[in-house]
Every structure is written in C-alpha cells, then in structure tokens.
Amino acid sequence: MDEFLQSLIRGLGTGSIYALLALGFVIIYKSTQVISFAQPAFMLAGAVLVSYLSPAVTFVGAVVVAAVVIAVLALGVERTVLRPMVGKPVFVVAIITIGVDVVVRVVTNAFIGLDVRQVGDPWGLNTVNFLGAEVQQRYLVMIATTAVVTAALFLFFRYSRIGLAMRAVAYDQEVALAQGVSVGSVFALSWALAGGLAALAGVFVATGAGVDQQLWIVALKALPAIIIGGLESLGGAVVGGLTVGVVESLFGTYQNDFAPWLGPNFGLVAPYALMLLVLLVRPYGLFGKKEVERL
Amino acid sequence: MKGPKTIKGRPELYTSYGQDMAFLNTRPKRVSVSGLVVIALLMPFMITDDLLQLLATGFVAAIGAIGLNIVTGYAGQVSLGHAFFLAIGAYTGAALSGSETGRVIGFGVTSLPIWLLASGLVAAFFGVLVAPVAVRLRGLYLAIVTLGLVFLGEHVFKEWTSLTGGPGIGRPAAVPELFGVRLDQSNSVFTAAQMLYLLMFVLLVIFGVLARNLVRSRVGRAFAAVRDRDLAASVIGVDLTRYKVLAFAVSSFYAGVAGALLFVVNGFFDPGSFNLLLSVQYIAMVLIGGAGTISGAIMGALFITLLPRITRELPTVLPFISGDATGVITVFQVEAVLYGVLIIVFLIVEPRGLFGIWVRVRNYWRTWPFSY
Structure with a gap:
C-alpha cells in the first residue's frame, strides 16, 4: 500500500508538471488553433535561467524572474515569427514552431554545457511522511503549486476582462474583433502565459535531478496529455496531464510484475499507448469539442 | 500509337x-x-568517393521524402511518424538479407530486389494498420498520434534486441547484392561508392517516375481533393477512407524502401536513429523542397543531406566559428540553428520551397527581358 501511495504521489507530482505544460499548449491552441512545438525549448530555457539566477536572488525570486523573462521571450517570438503567419495553414505554423524550438534549444544548450546544472531548490530529494508513506517533498510542492496556478488561471479566464476577451477570441476570432477585442494582443498574451507556465514546469522537472540537455524531452509527454484531455479544454489539459503522470508512474512501479513482456521502461511510452486507446473511443479526446463541419 | x-x-x-x-x-x-x-x-x-556516398544517401532520403510528400503534400494527412515506417523498412531489409549471428536474427536472402520489395510491403502493411486511425482523426490530432507512433516504435526497437541489436550497439544494414555482385564491396571495375551511387540513383529515378505517374493520375487528383477539402471531396464521390488508406500505404511503402536503403551506405545502424528528429528532418525536406511536388521533395532531400557538409566548410570562411566541439560557436551549433532558421525562413518567405524559387527563376527568364 505504501508503494502504491508513493507511486501515486510521484505520478501526481510529475503529472502536475505535464498539466502545467499542457495548459500552455491548450491556451495557445485555443487562441491561435496552433500546437506550439516550441514549448519544450521554453521549458528548458526557464530551468536554465533559474539555475543561473537562484544563487543571486534566492530560488523563489529566480523562479518568478525566469517565468517573467520566458513569458517575454515567448511574446517576442510570437510577435516576430508567428504574427506574419496568421491565416496560413495551421500545419505550416506548427512546423515553424518546431524551427523556433530548435533555435531556442541550441542557444540554451550553449549555456548548459556538458555538465548538469542545479536549480538550487530547497527540497532536493528529501522525503516527508505523508499518510504513512515516505514521499518526496518536491512532489507535494508540485501538486500544490499546480493546484494554485490552475485555480488562478480559471479565475482569470472566468472573471477578468482580458480573460473574457481571450475566451471570446477562442470562440470566434472575427466576431471578437468586431466587438473591439484586440485579437493580436490576445495571441501575444496567450504565448506569454504559455511561456511562463513552461518555465515553471521546467523548474519543477529540474528539481532533484538538475538541468541537462535532455530535459526538453519531458515536455513531449504533455502532447498525449492534451490529446487525451481534448485540445480545446483547459480542464481536460489538467486531467490529461495528471492521468499521464499517474499512468507513467504506476507502469513504472508495477509493470515488471504483471507484464514483463512489455520490456523495461515501458512506463515512459505508456502515455502514448493510452492516447491511442482514448482516441479509438473518442477521436476528440475526453473533453474536446466535436467539430461540426459544413461546406 | x-x-x-x-x-x-x-x-x-x-x-x-x-x-x-x-x-x-x-x-x-x-x-x-x-x-x-x-x-x-x-x-x-x-567526383571523389566520399561525396558520392553523401549523394547516394541524399538519393535514398529523396525516396523517403517523396513518400512523405505523397501522404502529407498531396493527400494532406500530416504525418510525423515517418521515422517509424523508415525503421520498419530498415529492420525488414536488414533481417531478411543479414546473416544469422548469435546476437541478431537474419535469413540470408541477399538478393536486393527481394528484400527491397519486402521492406516496402511490410512498411505498407503497417501503414494500412495505422490508416484507420487517420481516417477518424483530423489535422493536428493526427500529427500527434503519428508522433506517438515514433515513440512507441522506438521503445519496441530498443527492447527487441534480437532484431535490432539493442541501443548503442545496432546491427549491420541490409546486404546489397544484385545479380550475384556485392555492391558494397569494391571490385576490379568499380569502387563500392560508385556502385552504390549508381544503384541509389537508378532507384530514385524509378520511384520518382512511379510517384509522378501516380500523382498525375485519377488517384493523385483524388488525393489533392482530399487535401484541399475532404468534406467537399467526399460529396463529389471521392471515397475518403479508401484514399486515405491508399495514401498511407503508398507513403509507407516508399518509407520502407528508403529505410532499407538508408543505412546501406554506412553499413551499420542503431535503433536510436529512428527518433522524432528523423521525422522532423523528413518534414523539413518536404517543406523546404516544396510540398506537393516530386522534384521539390528531391531537391529538399539533397539540400538537407548536404547541409552538414556545407556548414562543415564554414570555419574556413568565417574564422570565429570553431571547427571542433570547443569554442564559443561550434559548427554543430551552427548546423542545428541553421536547420531551424531555414525552416522558419522558407515557410515565411517562400512557402512553396525550393520548387517555388525555381518556378520564380524560370518565369523570370521565360519572359526575359520583359519580366515585370
């Protein structure tokens, strides 16, 4: 039972990282109908920035500064690279974001070098007794932070003026434009939000193990999360992210006992298998919008 | 006639x-x-043997890029899973033609036409298996599902060590033997590089002509209709399921063939090669070359294959770029950045890719000196 609780908490912890990333993907998707493959690069850049800043301005200060800087960086990318492509086929824009990802990642890698950088977080690999099981503190922090951030985002979209504007743009761009919503700034803001969330996620990934050049691969786990949850749904992104984290962690713990033929490390690709299963039943994800088409 | x-x-x-x-x-x-x-x-x-080898690899990549172009450029089904199909072709070819050792399986069928066809067909079979998912999904959902395929495939190939030799070790590539002549071993008339170059070139011409003929036929027009508006296509009587399955089958066949040949020049390969990066490379070839054109796919494939070679020459021209892994800006970084920058620049400035540039040049000179 302890083992189960431990892997559940670990799953929810990593799942909340995926949820943060998935929220970024979905926010960008809802406003621009594009999946931004640049998220992994922003995540990596955020973690690296914190590893440089935290000795100077403490860990929490560094996280705040990094989230803001990465948000501004993402905003700049949107303004310079993505804005000229408004109205072009979404696939083309998605591929451009892959290009952005490559460029940002290579530049960031130059700041990492070959060694592992520490982000200077206060938790490390310390554990705490939680309901009778030894769990790592950092997972509890991740779960708590993600809960707070998600709640703040939902309140933002529900009650703030600009949040309402963003929902309007997601619903219908032209009508929103006609109502006086500045669609351009909504695009920019959604990229900035996604960049900030990615930076936060990057820091969490780097707690414990540190930052190396392979860190970005973690961000790709958010892709099955958004597909499972449905591309249009913020709630779906959170549910999808947590599901992916838990599935990955439970497979990691138990799969050797009940299905060794799948090979070790199957847990790492289990989210993709789950994604295929979900799509066979619901082609638009659990909470996605079924597209209505007309000629 | x-x-x-x-x-x-x-x-x-x-x-x-x-x-x-x-x-x-x-x-x-x-x-x-x-x-x-x-x-x-x-x-x-x-030209020298090392350039020939590079060009031969480029020709093989071109076959794969034509395949991706059929499903993505013509039929409009975005696939990030090309690396998966390349891998299936590569392992089918290698297992069929390789010899059995204690470490990896092999069946010793070294005749090139047989294993090449088999690689293509096995890959096409998997393409048909995947296609029903594609029929249900649209746009970016499909892109991500095919991306998941790459990850699942990578896992299987890393674990199935009797087929692949395992990560970091790998296995020998397919054995190219045509009419009893080993094309990867120099003989009294030709060197290995010359023979492989000619082989790959002939195969590229064959598969290029086949693809060109396919896309200018009824099937090709159906693909284009599906790409431009699938609902409209189905209303005018194009069977969506049938043509999407067909597009995936043909594309995977080309990928299988290209995969089987891809490592023949090097002679050895490792299951880690078939990752997301490889898929993105093929997407880049198609987009930089020009989506929806066969000659564009060939140009793009050669361009991407030759790019590392070109950047490696940079340190002689620009001395601030360091030629080895030390220094502030290294060739490898320039190469990776250039790759991303080229994708961005091409898509923003010339969405039709190299083919579009060629069309512009051609039209300028066609009406020269009255080109407005």
Whole structure:
C-alpha cells in the first residue's frame, strides 16, 4: 500500500508538471488553433535561467524572474515569427514552431554545457511522511503549486476582462474583433502565459535531478496529455496531464510484475499507448469539442 | 500509337488533356531532365568517393521524402511518424538479407530486389494498420498520434534486441547484392561508392517516375481533393477512407524502401536513429523542397543531406566559428540553428520551397527581358 501511495504521489507530482505544460499548449491552441512545438525549448530555457539566477536572488525570486523573462521571450517570438503567419495553414505554423524550438534549444544548450546544472531548490530529494508513506517533498510542492496556478488561471479566464476577451477570441476570432477585442494582443498574451507556465514546469522537472540537455524531452509527454484531455479544454489539459503522470508512474512501479513482456521502461511510452486507446473511443479526446463541419 | 496533333512552331499549344498532363510536357523540361540524368550518371567518374556516398544517401532520403510528400503534400494527412515506417523498412531489409549471428536474427536472402520489395510491403502493411486511425482523426490530432507512433516504435526497437541489436550497439544494414555482385564491396571495375551511387540513383529515378505517374493520375487528383477539402471531396464521390488508406500505404511503402536503403551506405545502424528528429528532418525536406511536388521533395532531400557538409566548410570562411566541439560557436551549433532558421525562413518567405524559387527563376527568364 505504501508503494502504491508513493507511486501515486510521484505520478501526481510529475503529472502536475505535464498539466502545467499542457495548459500552455491548450491556451495557445485555443487562441491561435496552433500546437506550439516550441514549448519544450521554453521549458528548458526557464530551468536554465533559474539555475543561473537562484544563487543571486534566492530560488523563489529566480523562479518568478525566469517565468517573467520566458513569458517575454515567448511574446517576442510570437510577435516576430508567428504574427506574419496568421491565416496560413495551421500545419505550416506548427512546423515553424518546431524551427523556433530548435533555435531556442541550441542557444540554451550553449549555456548548459556538458555538465548538469542545479536549480538550487530547497527540497532536493528529501522525503516527508505523508499518510504513512515516505514521499518526496518536491512532489507535494508540485501538486500544490499546480493546484494554485490552475485555480488562478480559471479565475482569470472566468472573471477578468482580458480573460473574457481571450475566451471570446477562442470562440470566434472575427466576431471578437468586431466587438473591439484586440485579437493580436490576445495571441501575444496567450504565448506569454504559455511561456511562463513552461518555465515553471521546467523548474519543477529540474528539481532533484538538475538541468541537462535532455530535459526538453519531458515536455513531449504533455502532447498525449492534451490529446487525451481534448485540445480545446483547459480542464481536460489538467486531467490529461495528471492521468499521464499517474499512468507513467504506476507502469513504472508495477509493470515488471504483471507484464514483463512489455520490456523495461515501458512506463515512459505508456502515455502514448493510452492516447491511442482514448482516441479509438473518442477521436476528440475526453473533453474536446466535436467539430461540426459544413461546406 | 499516333500522338495528338502538334502544330509546328507552337510547342506549348496543347490540343488534348493527355498532352497537357504528359510526364514531361514541354521541350525545355525534356531537355533539362535528360541533361540532369546524364550529368548524374557521369558523376561517379568525376567526383571523389566520399561525396558520392553523401549523394547516394541524399538519393535514398529523396525516396523517403517523396513518400512523405505523397501522404502529407498531396493527400494532406500530416504525418510525423515517418521515422517509424523508415525503421520498419530498415529492420525488414536488414533481417531478411543479414546473416544469422548469435546476437541478431537474419535469413540470408541477399538478393536486393527481394528484400527491397519486402521492406516496402511490410512498411505498407503497417501503414494500412495505422490508416484507420487517420481516417477518424483530423489535422493536428493526427500529427500527434503519428508522433506517438515514433515513440512507441522506438521503445519496441530498443527492447527487441534480437532484431535490432539493442541501443548503442545496432546491427549491420541490409546486404546489397544484385545479380550475384556485392555492391558494397569494391571490385576490379568499380569502387563500392560508385556502385552504390549508381544503384541509389537508378532507384530514385524509378520511384520518382512511379510517384509522378501516380500523382498525375485519377488517384493523385483524388488525393489533392482530399487535401484541399475532404468534406467537399467526399460529396463529389471521392471515397475518403479508401484514399486515405491508399495514401498511407503508398507513403509507407516508399518509407520502407528508403529505410532499407538508408543505412546501406554506412553499413551499420542503431535503433536510436529512428527518433522524432528523423521525422522532423523528413518534414523539413518536404517543406523546404516544396510540398506537393516530386522534384521539390528531391531537391529538399539533397539540400538537407548536404547541409552538414556545407556548414562543415564554414570555419574556413568565417574564422570565429570553431571547427571542433570547443569554442564559443561550434559548427554543430551552427548546423542545428541553421536547420531551424531555414525552416522558419522558407515557410515565411517562400512557402512553396525550393520548387517555388525555381518556378520564380524560370518565369523570370521565360519572359526575359520583359519580366515585370
């Protein structure tokens, strides 16, 4: 039972990282109908920035500064690279974001070098007794932070003026434009939000193990999360992210006992298998919008 | 057979649909294509072996890129899973033609046409298996699902060590033997590089012509209709399921063939090669070359394959770039950045890719000196 609780908490912890990333993907998707493959690069850049800043301005200060800087960086990318492509086929824009990802990642890698950088977080690999099981503190922090951030985002979209504007743009761009919503700034803001969330996620990934050049691969786990949850749904992104984290962690713990033929490390690709299963039943994800088409 | 009527002095006047859709429908095209073929055939006797090997790899990549272009450029089904199909082809070819050792399986069928066809067919089979998912999904959902395929495939290939040799170790690539001659071993007449170059070139011409013929036929028009608006296509009687499955099958067949040949030049490969990066590379080839054109796919494939070679020459021109892994800016970083920058620049400035640039150049000179 302890083992189960431990892997559940670990799953929810990593799942909340995926949820943060998935929220970024979905926010960008809802406003621009594009999946931004640049998220992994922003995540990596955020973690690296914190590893440089935290000795100077403490860990929490560094996280705040990094989230803001990465948000501004993402905003700049949107303004310079993505804005000229408004109205072009979404696939083309998605591929451009892959290009952005490559460029940002290579530049960031130059700041990492070959060694592992520490982000200077206060938790490390310390554990705490939680309901009778030894769990790592950092997972509890991740779960708590993600809960707070998600709640703040939902309140933002529900009650703030600009949040309402963003929902309007997601619903219908032209009508929103006609109502006086500045669609351009909504695009920019959604990229900035996604960049900030990615930076936060990057820091969490780097707690414990540190930052190396392979860190970005973690961000790709958010892709099955958004597909499972449905591309249009913020709630779906959170549910999808947590599901992916838990599935990955439970497979990691138990799969050797009940299905060794799948090979070790199957847990790492289990989210993709789950994604295929979900799509066979619901082609638009659990909470996605079924597209209505007309000629 | 008597051809349709042509009028002397009016080379571009077509009197029938067949003439307009002909394989090489203008005289300049006929002349330039035959010229290119002759130059390519003379190449092995003019340049060094290492360049020949690079070009041979480029030709194989071009076969794969044509395959991706059929499903993505013509039929409009975005696939990030090309690396998966390349891998299936590579392992089918290697297992069929390789010899059994204690470490990896092999069946010793070294005849090239047999294993090449088999690789293509096995990959096409998997393409048909995946296609039903594609029929249900649209746009970016499909892109991400095919991306998931790459990850699942990578896992299987890393674990199935009796087939793949395991990560970091790998296994020998397929054995190219044609009519009893080992093409990867130099003999008294040709070097290995010359023979492989010629083999890959001939195969590229064969598969290129086949693809060109496919896309200018009824099937190709159906693909284009599905790409442009699938709902409209189905209303005018295009069977969506059938053509999507067909597009995936043909594309995977090409990928399988290319995968089987891809590592023949190097002779050895590792299951880690078939990752997301490889898929993105093929997408880049198609987009940089020009989506929806066969010649564009070939240009893009050669461009991407030759890019590392070109950047490696940079330190001699720009001394602030360091040639090895030390220094502030290294060649490897420049190469990776250039790759991303090129994708961005091409898509923003010239969405039709290298093919579009060629069309512009051609149209400028066609009306020269009255080009406005």
